[in-house]
Amino acid sequence: xxxxxxYLEALxxxxxxxxxxxxxxxxxxxxxxxxxxDSSLNTARGTSLWAEVDxxxxxxxxxxxxxxxxxxxxxxxxxxxxxxxxxxxxAGVLAAGIRQVDDSFGPDLEHVFDYVKLDxxxxxxxxxxxxxxxxxxxxVVPHQIxxxxxxxxxxxxxxxxxxxxxKGQAGGWQAVYRFKPxxxxxxxxxxxxxxxxAFARQLMGAGTVVRxxxxxxxxxxxxxxxxxxxxxxxDTVRGVIGADDHAAVLADILRTAGTAGTAGTAGTGxxxxxxxxxxxxxxxxxxx
Numbered sequence: 599x600x601x602x603x604x605y606l607e608a609l610x611x612x613x614x615x616x617x618x619x620x621x622x623x624x625x626x627x628x629x630x631x632x633x634x635x636d637s638s639l640n641t642a643r644g645t646s647l648w649a650e651v652d653x654x655x656x657x658x659x660x661x662x663x664x665x666x667x668x669x670x671x672x673x674x675x676x677x678x679x680x681x682x683x684x685x686x687x688x689a690g691v692l693a694a695g696i697r698q699v700d701d702s703f704g705p706d707l708e709h710v711f712d713y714v715k716l717d718x719x720x721x722x723x724x725x726x727x728x729x730x731x732x733x734x735x736x737x738v739v740p741h742q743i744x745x746x747x748x749x750x751x752x753x754x755x756x757x758x759x760x761x762x763x764x765k766g767q768a769g770g771w772q773a774v775y776r777f778k779p780x781x782x783x784x785x786x787x788x789x790x791x792x793x794x795x796a797f798a799r800q801l802m803g804a805g806t807v808v809r810x811x812x813x814x815x816x817x818x819x820x821x822x823x824x825x826x827x828x829x830x831x832x833d834t835v836r837g838v839i840g841a842d843d844h845a846a847v848l849a850d851i852l853r854t855a856g857t858a859g860t861a862g863t864a865g866t867g868x869x870x871x872x873x874x875x876x877x878x879x880x881x882x883x884x885x886x
Contacts, residue, residue, distance in 0.1 A: 599656045599659065599660070600655055600656055600659040600663075600677070600680060600681075602615075602681065602684050602685070604663065604664065605659075605663055605677075605681050608632060608663045608664075609625060609628040609629060609632055610628065610632070611624065611625065611628055615685050616685075616686070617682075617685055617686040617687045617688075617716065618716075619716060619717070619721075619735075621685070622682070622687065622714060622716065622721065622723070622735050623734045623735060625678075625681070625682075626678075626723060626725060626733070626734055626735050627733045627734055627812070629674070629678055629725040630725050630733055630811070630812035630817075631811065631812045631813060631814070633662055633663070633668065633669060633674060633725070633811075634668035634669075634809060634810065634811040634851050634852050634853065635668055635669065635670065635671075635674065635726065635727070635728040635808070635809060635810045635811065636667070636668025636669065636670070636809045636852065637670060637728070637807055637808045637809065638668075638807045638809070639667075639668070639669070639670055640670060640801075641807075646798075647798050647801070648672065648707070648710070648787040648788075648790060648794075648798075649788070650672075651672045651676075651710060651784050651787040651788070652784040652785075652788070653672065653673055653676045653677070655676070655677065655680055658673050658676070658677060659677055662674070662677065663677065666853065666854075668809065668852055669726065670726065671709055671710045671711065671726035671727060672710040672726065672787075673726070674725050674726035675710055675711050675712050675723075675724065675725055675726040676710075678712065678723070678725045678726075679691070679712045679723075682712075682714060682723070687714050687716065688714060688715040688716070689712055689713065689714050689715075689723065690712065690713055690715075690781045690782075691710065691711075691712060691713075691781060691782040691783070691784060692710075692711050692712060692713050692722070692777055692779070692780075692781070692782060693706055693707045693708075693709065693710060693711075693777060693778075693782045693786070694706075694708065694709040694711060694762075694775035694776060694777040695707075695708050695709070695775060695776055695777075696708055696709055696774075696775045697772070697773040697774060697775060697776075701773070703759075703773075703775070703776050704797055705791070705793050705794045705797050706777075706778070707782075707786060707787055707790070707791075707794055708775075708794070708797065709727065709775060710726070710782075710787070711723065711724040711726060711727065712724065712725075713738075713779075713781070714735065719737055719738070719739075720737070720738040720779060721735040721736065721737055721738065722735060722736040722737075722738060722762070723735050727774075727775075728808050728809070728810035728817075728819055729810055729812070729817040729819055729828065730749075730764065730766075730774075730816075730817055730819070730826070730828045730833070731762075731764065731774050731817075732744075732746055732749075732751050732762075732764075733746055733747060733812055733816075733817075734746055736751055736753070736762065738753060738760065738779055739753070740753050740754060740755055740760070741753070741754060747815050747816060747830060747831065748766070748767055748815070748816075748829075748830035748831025748832065749764055749765065749766055749828075749831045750764070750765040751763065751764055751765075752765075752771070756776070758778070759776040759777065759778060760776065760777055760778065760779055761773050761775075761776040762774040762775055762776070762777075766828070766831040766832065766833055767830070767831040767832050768832070768833070806821060806822045807822065808820070808821050808822075809848065809851050809852065810851060811850075811851045811852075811853070813829075815829055815830050816828040816829040816830060816831075818847075818850070818851055820838070820847055820848065820851055823837060823838045823839075823844065824836070824837060824838065825837075825838050825847055
């Protein structure tokens, strides 16, 4: 059963809990470090990827926060949204279409994430996106550049959408995903459109499993047998060779062998890689 005390203990957090930007930053990053993303959970769901979007909060809390498994976007963001609401934040649901390898975007309801309204400003809150992406909440101020851990982020307006873009230490601006800044109802996912159903069939056909977790200055993302590491805004990719290497990388990301660090502190510093390194439909597949 979800309790704030158990949740904060799992985040290794004993700081202030007042609903401030500083608290939000701290909890957001700690959540990304503590709880991995794991798309393998979608395997048994077939094309019904969003059927359980309105999560059983206590059951999912027991499985992820207490039990230690990873989660998908609507589970991780759903739990975090409930925590924030318990702490007095005004939090709700947003939806996004993720950038694909051809620079198109997935359906509008592809990805489930959160927002917080605080001191008259809207903040993007996303602890359920495998990355690369922002480690700390992102203010919704079009064209304003936010610096986080060697990366730059901005939101631009394109074709009626707000588009989150990232720029690392090499290369130019690349889209992460696009969204419309209006609250969503979870019931919108329970009767998926034809394009969302078609997209789910495409993802299941690709079959690539994606897992990832953040660390203090970046993220590690295992895409099939490729490991993308983003550290201080630098992206590197290597092949995962052999069963032992794969097991070690998996154990680090999923925190199954005591190799993971602590959640650390959010600090004030704070990732989608180039299409050449990450982008295939099979890799973007399951970032939801």
